Each structure stands twice: as structure tokens, then as C-alpha cells.
Amino acid sequence: MELKVKNLEIAAGDALVAMLNYEDAHHLTIFQGDRILIRAGKNNAVAVVDITHSNSLVPRGTIGLFEELTQNLNTKSGKKVFISIAEKPKSIDYIKKKMHGEKLNEKEMFSIISDIVNMRLTEIEITYFVAACYMNELSSREIVDLTEAMINTGETLALNKYPIMDKHCIGGVAGNRTTMIIVPIVAEAGLIMPKTSSRAITSPAGTADTVEFLANVSFSMKGMKRIIEKNNSCFVWGGGINLAPSDDKLIHVERPMSLDPVGQLLASILAKKKSVSATHLLVDIPLGKGAKVESKDKALMLKKMFERISRLLKIKTKVIITDGSHPIGRGVGPALEARDVLYILTNNPKGSYELREKSLEMAGILLEMGGKAKSGCGKIIAEEILTSGRAYKRFSNIIRSQGGKVCDPDSIRMAKHHCNIISNLRGRVSHIDNKIISKIARMAGAPFDKRAGIYLHKNLGEEVHRGSLLYTIYSESKQKLMYARKIADEEKAFEIK
Known part of the structure; x- marks a missing residue:
């Protein structure tokens, strides 16, 4: 079927995605999530189908291409492309295999990682792979195969030296x-x-x-x-370099559920x-x-x-x-x-x-x-x-x-707004909570505001008195500083006994 291109000027993220009008999809018996082969002159790509009922977004006879697909096909709005139904990647079968608790071999693991890197799998499909590895732990052999697949689908630095x-x-x-x-x-x-x-x-x-x-x-x-x-x-x-590029995509889908499969952690590092x-x-x-x-x-x-x-x-x-x-x-x-x-x-x-x-x-x-x-x-x-x-x-x-210059550490300027956190107890610092300190510093604007963060005036085991300065919060924004101070008041980062 021949369709006219409309560049949607939207990034899909982790997959190559094309949008069809509902009438065109119905005519071809194509459903949401199916794959289609798109030919644009000498270029072709397999894309995941999204379907819309909006004639203003993607009119009948038109195919909406997300940014990654437009670049992949080297085409633009108004050009004609030909589409046909394509098979789903074999890697989906391998993901299902892992979901059933079976072990994957080297070829199957490479197929999955290659399809992730080349944007042939959707975020949902990648999430199923991560979940399968979380629920059915990878064997040592699978971790090695996953590691080597991650290496071989990216760039490598050849130094020809020993040791490194x-x-x-x-x-x-x-x-x-x-x-x-x-x-x-x-x-x-x-x-x-x-x-x-x-x-x-x-x-x-x-x-x-x-x-x-x-x-x-x-x-x-x-x-x-x-x-x-x-x-x-x-x-x-x-x-900034193409080392193990699948890793960022895997981390992206792990984060919402805080999944951290040990096998993937090892392979990533x-x-x-x-x-x-x-x-x-x-x-x-x-x-x-x-x-x-x-x-x-x-x-x-x-x-x-x-x-x-x-x-x-x-x-x-x-x-x-x-x-x-x-x-x-x-x-x-x-x-x-x-x-x-x-x-x-x-x-x-x-x-x-x-x-x-x-x-x-x-x-x-x-x-x-x-x-x-x-x-x-x-x-x-x-x-x-x-x-x-x-x-x-x-x-x-x-x-x-690297194009920089080292300066006198005392000349480094901190963010323009700050507040001091004072002890209302007397004793010794028995614990400083990493998670709370990090949470406060991020609320203050770090790491995006490079001068924001926390300076600790007291460390573990040090003696404090009522009124002793525990730490200072720095922020470029008065509002962020207010929120950071609120967390500091509600969640005590310092334990004093």
C-alpha cells in the first residue's frame, strides 16, 4: 500500500514507530503493536504500528512517522512510501522463553540486545525482558552472554596496551x-x-x-x-560514546519499578x-x-x-x-x-x-x-x-x-541562596543518612544546578552541642531551597546520641 509521509516531529524514544489512520489499518487488518515494513526509495525499516482515529493528526492515505523513523528512512513530509505487513522479531519469542523460566543461549541473548539497540523492540517488550530476568535469575553463562552481547552491539576502545x-x-x-x-x-x-x-x-x-x-x-x-x-x-x-548502548535502555525501564536484576547489574558494569x-x-x-x-x-x-x-x-x-x-x-x-x-x-x-x-x-x-x-x-x-x-x-x-582549567578550591562559588541546619541536641553524631542527605541535595537542585547541594560541617562520631551547625544547604532557587529545608525538617538526616 502506498501512503504519503507526514513527519510528526515527535520522538518515540526506544522504538521505531509509525502511526496509521484507523481506516487504513482496518483495510490492511493491522492492529496496534503490529509491525510493518516501510520502503522509502532505497531505504527500508520495520516499525511498530500506532493507530489513531484523528483525521487531523494522520489523515487517511497518510502515514505519520516519529522522528527516529523519519531519520532512519531519510525521508520527509509529502514523500511517498510503500508499506506491507512484517513479522514480529524472533527476539520476542526468546523473551517469552525467559518468562517461562528457560535459559537463553548466546544467539538468543544477542538477538534480544541487538533488537533493543536497533530500536526493534517497544518499551513494553523491553520491560518484559527485564521482568523475566528479575523473576528468573540469569545463570553465570547467561550473564556472560548478556555482557558480550552488550559489548558487541556498541563501540569498543582498542588501546593495545597491558595492563588497563x-x-x-x-x-x-x-x-x-x-x-x-x-x-x-x-x-x-x-x-x-x-x-x-x-x-x-x-x-x-x-x-x-x-x-x-x-x-x-x-x-x-x-x-x-x-x-x-x-x-x-x-x-x-x-x-556520550556508544559503549554498551543497550544499557541505558534497560536502566530506563528498570527505574519505575526499581527493578535491579543482579545479572543485568553485573552485565551492565x-x-x-x-x-x-x-x-x-x-x-x-x-x-x-x-x-x-x-x-x-x-x-x-x-x-x-x-x-x-x-x-x-x-x-x-x-x-x-x-x-x-x-x-x-x-x-x-x-x-x-x-x-x-x-x-x-x-x-x-x-x-x-x-x-x-x-x-x-x-x-x-x-x-x-x-x-x-x-x-x-x-x-x-x-x-x-x-x-x-x-x-x-x-x-x-x-x-x-579536556578543555578545562583547575582553580583554587577556595575560589569556587556556591549557589547564591543557602540555609543552615542547626542541632537542637547535645551528644555525638551516631549516624548520617545517605538517602536523606541525597534527597535534600537533589531537592536543592543538584546535580542540574552544579553549585547546589550540601556541605557537611559535622561528620560521624563528632561532638555537637545545642546550636551546633550540622550542614548547610545551597540552592540557586529560593523555592527549591524552601522545599529542601522542609525535607530537612521532616526527615532527620543526622542522628545524635
């Missing part, structure tokens, strides 16, 4: 900006560490958000490689590491009340799974379980966390002791893994690189290579 170091933190700890301290130490020791990082999803700042306060983080693969060749390392936003040619990986699992992992049993299970899957993928991985019961930096939010990092790299006494110590411990482990330090001596070498100023110099060079 990397690190990952499961997350959930406010102010845990260790990466920006570890990377320059490891790079200065002569190891390659191509660091790709994420933006915040539910936290007040990701590493990419914090680095972006100082420099550009969006680069092509070629640009990323150029920075690494010059500095042994980089700080690049993973979403390890696919991105393998995509940058990592040979050695340090994984940090923060454990504690208010962190993402609150039970020791779950932490140990994740540790065991990371080690098992890494062996199958030929990545030398060490997993550490750390204290995630409270924030370890004083700043929470991109600008505040950048200031924390600069304090430590410049050996300023205002830097957080806990953040410094954790960063040195982890950098030391990576130096030992990479053969730059004997067992038990890594932290000593890492500390020498930091205290000598060499880590700061390396960090400055990376930031300059």
Missing part, C-alpha cells in the same frame, strides 16, 4: 568522589586508566557531573583516545569495563544503613558473582566491601564535591580525611594489581604521589586536555 586499569563503585554513598583522586595517582604511576563515568540517576552527583564542573566530559571515541595517549587516563561521560579494554578491575561495594547495599549477605553474594563472571570474561577483578553507612566527603553536589577533590589533591587540610584515606587505599590496591607496587606497599606509593603534588599536576593536565 579500571574501578567501579556500586554507589549509594554521598560525597564518595574517590575516582577523581584515584585516577591521577594511578596514571602518574605509569598505568593506563581510561575512566568512563556516569551522570547521576538518583544521586546528587555522578563523577561525570562533578568533572563537568571543571572541564568538558563529552568526547568521541577518537577524542577520548587522544586524551588517554597524552595523560594515561581521562574522565569521560560514558553516555562489566560490559562497560570490557568495552574500554580493561584487564584489571577494582570493585567497591559500600555496605551499610542508607547505602544501596544494606545487608552483608547481599554484599558477599555480589562479591562472589563479580569474581565469578570476571573470571569468565578474563578480567582480573578484586572486590572490596567498604563502610557505606554515612557520607565520606563533606561536599554533596557537583561544585561542592569538586572542591573536596581539589582540597585533597592540593594537600589542603580542609580536605575530608575519610575521602582521602579511602582514595589512597583503593589507589594502592590498583598499583599492586598493576605491578607498580609490592603487596602491602601500594598505599605508601599512592600517598607519596599525592603528597608530592604529582597527582595534582597529572589531574591538572587531564582537565586541561
Whole structure:
């Protein structure tokens, strides 16, 4: 059937979608969600059908194309296309197979991930896949197959070097900006560490958000490689390059129901590491009340799974379980966390002791893994690189290579509005809730307002009196500050005993 194109100028998101008038769909016996093959000259694409009864939106004899499909077919409004009924992707059968509790093989897993990346599956169909993996846990072999499918459907960074170091933190700890301290130490020791990082999803700042306060983080693969060749390392936003592109689509459908299948978590992390040619990986699992992992049993299970899957993928991985019961930096939010990092790299006494110590411990482990330090001596070498100023110099060079400039941490301006949260009790800080601190900082505007967030004046174990200043909230908006203050009053982030 020949139809005239109407560009709807609307993005569909995760699938290629075409809209038909009800009369045309009825004539062809096409139903909502069916697939059609669209031919536009030499270009063709299979699209999911949406149906409308509105003659003003899509008149009879017309096909409405969403933005992704218009670009895919390289066509425009008024042009003619030919449509015919197409079969649904085989990957839908494989998703059903997993829903029934059966195991998927390498070919079936690749088919699903390939169809996700190439927008052949709808958001609903992707959600069924995530739910199937949540209800019927993936085997070790399935996790490896999923990981390799995620790698092979995206770009990879070929460095032809050995070893290639990397690190990952499961997350959930406010102010845990260790990466920006570890990377320059490891790079200065002569190891390659191509660091790709994420933006915040539910936290007040990701590493990419914090680095972006100082420099550009969006680069092509070629640009990323150029920075690494010059500095042994980089700080690049993973979403700006095509590494394991299916991951963002899977995360998108997981979020509404807070689904986090362990198999997909492992595949997501390890696919991105393998995509940058990592040979050695340090994984940090923060454990504690208010962190993402609150039970020791779950932490140990994740540790065991990371080690098992890494062996199958030929990545030398060490997993550490750390204290995630409270924030370890004083700043929470991109600008505040950048200031924390600069304090430590410049050996300023205002830097957080806990953040410094954790960063040195982890950098030391990576130096030992990479053969730059004997067992038990890594932290000593890492500390020498930091205290000598060499880590700061390396960090400055990376930031300059990414189009930025390192500044005096005391010159960093915070958001223009602020309020102080005062203690009405006397005692010691027995707990600081990561989730509440993060919630307040996000309500204040972080990470989108880079200067918004929280500065902690008191940390765990410190003595407080009535009237002591606990933390300050910063916001660019008076209204956001008011909402953040309301949460601070209602949900007590500090426990004092």
C-alpha cells in the first residue's frame, strides 16, 4: 500500500514507530503493536504500528512517522512510501522463553540486545525482558552472554596496551568522589586508566557531573583516545560514546519499578569495563544503613558473582566491601564535591580525611594489581604521589586536555541562596543518612544546578552541642531551597546520641 509521509516531529524514544489512520489499518487488518515494513526509495525499516482515529493528526492515505523513523528512512513530509505487513522479531519469542523460566543461549541473548539497540523492540517488550530476568535469575553463562552481547552491539576502545586499569563503585554513598583522586595517582604511576563515568540517576552527583564542573566530559571515541595517549587516563561521560548502548535502555525501564536484576547489574558494569579494554578491575561495594547495599549477605553474594563472571570474561577483578553507612566527603553536589577533590589533591587540610584515606587505599590496591607496587606497599606509593603534588599536576593536565582549567578550591562559588541546619541536641553524631542527605541535595537542585547541594560541617562520631551547625544547604532557587529545608525538617538526616 502506498501512503504519503507526514513527519510528526515527535520522538518515540526506544522504538521505531509509525502511526496509521484507523481506516487504513482496518483495510490492511493491522492492529496496534503490529509491525510493518516501510520502503522509502532505497531505504527500508520495520516499525511498530500506532493507530489513531484523528483525521487531523494522520489523515487517511497518510502515514505519520516519529522522528527516529523519519531519520532512519531519510525521508520527509509529502514523500511517498510503500508499506506491507512484517513479522514480529524472533527476539520476542526468546523473551517469552525467559518468562517461562528457560535459559537463553548466546544467539538468543544477542538477538534480544541487538533488537533493543536497533530500536526493534517497544518499551513494553523491553520491560518484559527485564521482568523475566528479575523473576528468573540469569545463570553465570547467561550473564556472560548478556555482557558480550552488550559489548558487541556498541563501540569498543582498542588501546593495545597491558595492563588497563579500571574501578567501579556500586554507589549509594554521598560525597564518595574517590575516582577523581584515584585516577591521577594511578596514571602518574605509569598505568593506563581510561575512566568512563556516569551522570547521576538518583544521586546528587555522578563523577561525570562533578568533572563537568571543571572541564568538558563529552568526547568521541577518537577524542577520548587522544586524551588517554597524552595523560594515561581521562574522565569521560560514558553516555556520550556508544559503549554498551543497550544499557541505558534497560536502566530506563528498570527505574519505575526499581527493578535491579543482579545479572543485568553485573552485565551492565562489566560490559562497560570490557568495552574500554580493561584487564584489571577494582570493585567497591559500600555496605551499610542508607547505602544501596544494606545487608552483608547481599554484599558477599555480589562479591562472589563479580569474581565469578570476571573470571569468565578474563578480567582480573578484586572486590572490596567498604563502610557505606554515612557520607565520606563533606561536599554533596557537583561544585561542592569538586572542591573536596581539589582540597585533597592540593594537600589542603580542609580536605575530608575519610575521602582521602579511602582514595589512597583503593589507589594502592590498583598499583599492586598493576605491578607498580609490592603487596602491602601500594598505599605508601599512592600517598607519596599525592603528597608530592604529582597527582595534582597529572589531574591538572587531564582537565586541561579536556578543555578545562583547575582553580583554587577556595575560589569556587556556591549557589547564591543557602540555609543552615542547626542541632537542637547535645551528644555525638551516631549516624548520617545517605538517602536523606541525597534527597535534600537533589531537592536543592543538584546535580542540574552544579553549585547546589550540601556541605557537611559535622561528620560521624563528632561532638555537637545545642546550636551546633550540622550542614548547610545551597540552592540557586529560593523555592527549591524552601522545599529542601522542609525535607530537612521532616526527615532527620543526622542522628545524635
